[in-house]
Amino acid sequence: MMIRVALAGNPNVGKSVIFNNLTGSHQRVGNWPGKTVEKKEGVFRYDNEEIYVVDLPGTYSLTAHSIEELIARGYIVEERPDVVVVVVDASNIERNLYLVLQVLELGAKTVVALNKMDLAEVSSLYLDARKLERLLGVPVIPTVAPKKVGMDELCRKILEVARTKRQVVKVRYGNEFEEAIGKIERQLEGDKALEAYSTRWLAIKLLEGDEAVIKKVQRAASGGKVLREVEEIRKALKRKHGDLEMALINERYRVIKYIVERAVKGEKVLTASDYLDQALLDRYLGMPIFISILWIIFQFTFIVSMPFSDILSDIFAISSERLAGITGIARVDYLLFGEYGVLNGVGMVLSFVPLIMTLYFTMSLLEDFGYIARAAFLMDKVMRKLGLTGRSIIPMILGFGCNIAGVYSTRIIPVEEDRIVAIVTNPLMLCSARLVTFVVIAAAFWGSAAGSVVLSLYILGIALAVLVALVLKRSVFKGRVSPFIMELPPYQIPSLKVATTQMWVRASLFFKKAGTVILLGLLVVGLLATTDVSTLSFTQDIERSLVATIGHALQPIFAPLNWDWRLVVATVFGFIAKEIVIGASAMLYGVSEEEFSNFLALHYDPVTMYAYMVFVLVYVPCVATIAAVKHETLSWRWAVFTIIYEIVLAYALSLVILLIGRTFFPGV
């Protein structure tokens, strides 16, 4: 029989590192049924036993008040895993024990993994695992997950506990409460319908007035009688202790205090992390530092990646020349390596791989360091004025890499309305795919000022997101702003290994995308560009091709924006993946990357091109992002809404910029 283990724990305790240590690569990531909460499960072997592990959502508690809590509690209560491993942050033991106590109440067989033991020592906390074990009545294993310390012992204990019949939990609350719990337990005993649950847990929850449990008991045969009895007991206790749910929270913390006093030596001291916060979260310095950090990342990304990009584009130009004629079939040759060929387009896109890699590398460093949580702290003040919570800044920052990542990261926003606002505005964040297009255009028209021009687009994207959020909060979601409550994990030295891994993962994803979606999109454009519109045979005259016909048909719609048909086609195809915009432009104009800048500068004026970039910034999310929006809002409604508002906004804004530009710079 397979042993089933559930991992529980607060957020930021290193639960997923332990999960990864246990399961290795044998894991599956999905969603909890019907919820947008991630479910990770995996199987591993230890001592000839097959062990299944599920990673429960990180929660601070197991009351049924948030989706995560409901899932975690529901799994332990209904699926009854053989062992629950509660992962605990040793450097933050007091608050972490709260969840341990709640798991013990559930009557599940438990092992406590006392993680981050190294960090506890840094903060001058010395924990006695043996003593903790005796006070709790369940095994406690010290671990340091990133160094894989204690993993073997943990596995051994899991097996041992899985084989024992039951544990004798030592945690007891105050006498009055224990008496009440005992009385209710006796009422519940013998009811077949409730046999599956721990009577102690049911009794505590009934005492607290937990609605889900009351409903469960109501359905049981003895339900009515039990609930009447419970009401009597509650009334008596309430007179002295007030609200009983609060009173029990108090009780748990009282017991925790007792345990900590006996098992923990030393007092937490302020660490380097706290001193760093004094500067980074300063009321005057905090914001300038935040903006400087973003600016540095942006500059660093360009300076580091551009030489590599130049080398790559040279390589593509040379290979295009060398490969010409290699297939021997004129038509294929022209389609692939010709002036209007696919390689020209794909090469254009691929030469920006270094840009994307550096961007992800630096963002990973920042995230790993612990700064992104601080950004939420700093921005809460501003976001609140807009009716949002500080947490909304996190998906926005991640959206600069990729909107899909941004949309998924909105899961950290606890209130549904705020989350939807964050999701539908995320595509306005200038992602790396669009950056590729803007870098080329900006370099063509503004030379050394290109950086500032691109920066203006970043800022415009943020401003528009704020505007759309404001409108939504004033109309559809008129609720109050959710309170900002967030734990700030201590800073840590960012891991180069994590950043490098992240960089390569992103690069390989990009190659995959370039080899599939982008290549396919460009191939379609290429085929359309080399097929004669009347005879459907091969043509080298792009003006007579199918794509020209399509372009000319659509062009009137975009005529007010001054685009020619080629730009129209490139932009429309960009809907598949935004990198296609620049790749397809290069193909349709039939110029290589090196000449592309000059070509653009000759054919367009700066005002038209700025308006064009604004259009590309705002118009429709790419297909993959639309799918992510649908997936995370659990409905097509918001995906469609996002597409429509973005198209309308893009067109209107682009037109306004053009009109204003024409008024102020009539010459250009």
Added chain:
Amino acid sequence: MSAHSSRYNRIIPLTLLPDGGKGIVRKITGGFGVRRRLYELGFTEGTEVYVLKSAGPGPVLLLVRGSRLALGRGVAMKILVEVVT
């Protein structure tokens, strides 16, 4: 500090404590939902709170029961503390 002298200390909203200030939670006002959440995070009556950063109109960063918690100013206002001098 002896028990009886603390009886005379001022009770103020948490947001009024300066950086580095200490207080003991005496009462949490506001809706039941927020109160329960704060309670579960360890802000029970009698708990000592240390202010790491109270940045102007923005959130406050606190050390409570060994964890660093950031609370929006609105929430922090609802926690009444007795000043520890």
